[in-house]
Amino acid sequence: MRGIAKSYGAVRANAGIDLDVEAGQIVGLLGENGSGKSTLMKVLFGMVKPDAGGIVYKGRELSGHDPRAALAAGIGMIHQHFMLVEAMTVAENVMLGWDAAGRWLKRGAMATAVRDTSARFGLDIDPEARVGDLSLGRRQRVEILKALMRGVDLLILDEPTSNLTPGEVAGLFGVLRQLKAQGKGVVLITHKLHEILEITDAVVVLRDGTVSGRRPTRDASAGDLARMMVERDVTAALPRIATGRGGAPLLSVVGLTVAGSAGDALDDVSFDLAPGEVLAVAGIDGNGQSALVEAVAGLRRPEAGSIALLGRDVTGASVAARVRAGLAYIPADRGMTSLVQGMSIAENLALRDIGRAPHSRLSWLRRGGMDQEARRRIRDFAIRTAGPAAAARDLSGGNQQKIVIAREMDRRPRVLVAFQATWGLDPGAARFVQEQVMAMRNAGHAVLYVASELDEVLALGDRIGVLCGGRMVAIVPREAVDLREIGLMMAGHPGGEVTA
């Protein structure tokens, strides 16, 4: 692949990327969320058309192809979410959409072929098993089997280990070694350093849509790769005044444990939030972030531990009680959790305080009051809209987020919990959100800011926390941040735990 470029609106997902894969080679593609790994591979597999650049596969130019053509050429992709029919057997899934299965299905021949291929690559798959009964690791093997039986020579795996148990990961790596031994090329997309070091022959590191480093794996060290993955220019600093950070903590969380599936649980997390500080929490998506913010916001009941707001225990308190105590929450999915898409801007803005003047009196809504209040907020927060009566769904993502910010901030909360608050926003809107967060901090309030963009975390945090596997593996003061360390900790690499 040469000079691949792809932009989504103003976001450059890929900017001139080169990638080579040889037969019998496993190439690791390493990078954070949003670094452009998946986009690059979707271009290769024909799911996304690049803006520029070209692909040569086995000496032949590939361009304007779709997934079907990619498969026919011998390129297969295993998606993070499997494309299998659970109610059908392995053999039926293999036959689905495959001309070689015959107009009248050759069930016997196919079952034999599945067994042969399975044995050749050590997949250990029974053609008659129902996919719904198989573990996720097995289902992944069915996907690999499907690709192999269609004659794929280059296999792309998108974060293949994210849903697997450690034992299944070891099994997958065994399969990958088999593929390599039989001359297949493999691209492994991941953000886990140890996987790169364990299985790949060469590694390409992406950052912000460009290649930030490439080398043979034997010449790479974990520290090296972590630095390449996360290091960058710190963009224009946000206004930050000395707040002293004194006084009793506004929010204190002790031993917080939340039950949930892997990646959505929290294990013994403790921290304090002082007035005038931002605790920014970094981590790869799916390491307990949503469990953390939802437990603090009161949407999920913790299994153990306590949460105190302004010195008062609110562990068992309702969302409404927490809001009254001075908590504000900006959820990650503004479309679903924060806004009612079909309702007007004025109504959305009034949602949190609907029971109070000027929005209502004696339980009856006061349209005039709501409208006036909405106009003021639209002005103060520069929300671009036709007026308070416009429906929330007609606004751009940035302006929708401004509604949420206006609603939460205008109530003068003491503690703000923000989760992926700038996700999907253009740089201007993201900057606005960040400035609001800083303004709140500068006014002596406290912010818990959880984001997967390391840039943001570094720009905003007075202290930087790192979540990995549901545990807060470290909280480091801003001045003491070592990017290499943070990168290692995010990637689950034991890098010495530091707590401040």
Added chain:
Amino acid sequence: MDWAHLLDLLAATIRIATPLAFAAMGGILSERAGVFAVGLEGMMLSGACGAAVGAVLLGPAAGILGAALCGGAMGAVIATVTVRHGADNMVTGIAANILAIGLTNFLVRVLLGHGASPRIHIDLLGPVRIPLLADLPGLGPLLFDQPWLTYMAALVPLPLTLFLSRSRWGLTLRAAGENPLAVFAVGGDPLAIRFRAVVACGAVAGIGGAVLVLGQVGTFTDNMTAGRGYLALAAIIVGRWTPWPTIAACLLFAAADALTLRVQVFSLPVSSYVVQMLPYALALAVLVGLGHSARLPAAAGTTFRRGGG
């Protein structure tokens, strides 16, 4: 009840089950592809109308053809609304059923009655005796001296089963009902598959309507399907979306219906309306007993949008 009564009951059961069987077989096609076949009733009624018009104007063969065409057309209407435009399956199906009542009344009056309510008399399809088998004592004359549509109803599950489980088309159709994204991922078009399945469902269910007109009643009356489509729908669920068990379920409901006809004769101290409710009450009871089924095609009733993930 003596032997003659029992034979009579069985004969009625087979007669009642035949249109149900066609409708249910069509419904299986639609539901396995992922579209709830709530519109079966409307498809049957359209088929009955097509059968009457075709048979009166051109003869019985045209009647069958007309039934399939009209049922298929109703299927195409439903498929356009649900599959192409992603409307709710239930609401669309019910709306189509109500539409069919008005539309068939109108068409029959315009095409056969010059605007007024027509007098239609169609000669019923005669029984076809199968030699030797029909001479068997006891059940022989009952099972093997039937109109050929009845034999067809009994045999449809065979090709349908083969199609669903043995052919590539059938496999893709079932996958479209289970996980359309998987079909899309291997280069198929789940929307086109569903569309064709619903049209085919309409054609087969339409023949079920033709059975009523050509094989049993000999005329077309307003709303003559009278809920049979819904009963077929229940039979599909009881039959677990598989052809042979669904046929068995059709026979079960038909037997209950036949029994109510017989019971009414005995002038029990119960309102005949209550007795008429029995097959439907039975259907409800069986459905309650089965509860939510894991065998329901996983993506039934869901919409699929290209590129929508």
